[in-house]
Amino acid sequence: MKLKQLESLLGDLQQFENPKVELEQYPTGPHIASRMLYTAENSFGDVSNKVVADFGCGCGTLGVAAALLGAEHVVGLDIDSQSLDIASQNAEDLELDINFVQCDIRNLGWRGQVVDTVVMNPPFGTRKKGADMDFLSVALKIASQAVYSLHKTTTRDHVKRAALRDFNASSAEVLCELRYDVRQLYKFHKKKEVDIAVDLWRFVPQKGQGKGI
Amino acid sequence: MRLLTHNMLSSNIKGVTNGFPLRLEIEKAVEKQVDFNVDFLKNMFVKIEWKALVDASRAMGYVDLPDQTEPSMLDSDEFLKKFHHALLELHLEEGALICPETDRRFPVNKGIPNMLLHEDEV
Numbered sequence: 142m143k144l145k146q147l148e149s150l151l152g153d154l155q156q157f158e159n160p161k162v163e164l165e166q167y168p169t170g171p172h173i174a175s176r177m178l179y180t181a182e183n184s185f186g187d188v189s190n191k192v193v194a195d196f197g198c199g200c201g202t203l204g205v206a207a208a209l210l211g212a213e214h215v216v217g218l219d220i221d222s223q224s225l226d227i228a229s230q231n232a233e234d235l236e237l238d239i240n241f242v243q244c245d246i247r248n249l250g251w252r253g254q255v256v257d258t259v260v261m262n263p264p265f266g267t268r269k270k271g272a273d274m275d276f277l278s279v280a281l282k283i284a285s286q287a288v289y290s291l292h293k294t295t296t297r298d299h300v301k302r303a304a305l306r307d308f309n310a311s312s313a314e315v316l317c318e319l320r321y322d323v324r325q326l327y328k329f330h331k332k333k334e335v336d337i338a339v340d341l342w343r344f345v346p347q348k349g350q351g352k353g354i
Numbered sequence: 355m356r357l358l359t360h361n362m363l364s365s366n367i368k369g370v371t372n373g374f375p376l377r378l379e380i381e382k383a384v385e386k387q388v389d390f391n392v393d394f395l396k397n398m399f400v401k402i403e404w405k406a407l408v409d410a411s412r413a414m415g416y417v418d419l420p421d422q423t424e425p426s427m428l429d430s431d432e433f434l435k436k437f438h439h440a441l442l443e444l445h446l447e448e449g450a451l452i453c454p455e456t457d458r459r460f461p462v463n464k465g466i467p468n469m470l471l472h473e474d475e476v
Binding site for chain 2: 190192213214216220222225226229238240241242243244245248249250251252254255256353354
């Protein structure tokens with residue numbers, strides 16, 4: 142599938158009706174999501190024929206993108222049941238067979254070794270400090286091949302240090318810098334549209350890591 | 355929910371030492387056909403907890419998986435087709451997943467298990 146085609150399919154997905162500020166529910170735009178998964182597939186072979194988990198899947202954009210690019214099994218995990226309803230509707234509309242699990246990533250019970258790749262657009266931790274690092278820590282415990290994630294560019298050094306030192310990643314690489322346009326979703330947003338610089342990261346877990354939690 | 359997902363999920367309630375595998379309580383099961391992918395199955399075979407898959411598939415009413423396996427079975431298309439069916443095509447749609455240690459019920463609605471823990475379980 143071409144990048145343009147992927148982006149256009151993702152652009153048609155339903156997004157949050159009433160986003161919840163405490164969960165930092167910002168939709169992953171089709172531009173970013175398509176590039177993230179397209180890169181994972183075409184530069185690294187981390188998607189097609191793989192088991193892919195989408196952490197904090199929200200309305201399922203990244204998981205849908207993975208399924209469209211040929212992932213054999215996709216699981217979307219989110220704490221919010223309304224998001225999961227929209228996500229499963231999105232999957233159904235595209236006739237994709239995606240599994241969803243309602244859970245809190247921070248106290249997830251998961252047997253390791255089976256998931257190849259985790260993709261995620263974690264809460265950036267602006268509301269709940271450290272939320273993005275919690276997600277990353279868990280992702281590196283269950284992925285056997287790679288973790289793709291978005292983090293604010295301003296946190297680049299911190300993310301790298303945490304991944305390599307605290308979470309035992311064997312590599313942590315910024316693949317590109319993207320602009321995340323956060324539309325005025327919430328009342329506290331003063332400007333109509335705000336561009337946030339985010340990094341697209343690829344983390345590789347240590348061999349033998351990914352044993353689960 | 356496919357049984358492949360079931361093969362990864364475990365109960366993470368505070369104090370539980372082995373929350374895997376979760377037992378299945380089935381109100382409604384469905385089957386959805388998916389393409390047969392030999393390479394994927396071979397790759398999965400070494401990662402799957404076989405007994406958990408066999409027990410889960412039997413609970414779903416599918417009894418064709420053997421108790422014992424050996425690597426040579428991967429050369430048999432007949433075996434791979436059964437494995438494929440159990441792993442990817444059987445879905446728990448309505449029911450529950452039960453913690454093997456505490457019998458706590460995690461409900462499954464519209465194929466989505468709710469694994470959220472209560473405050474006193476974290």
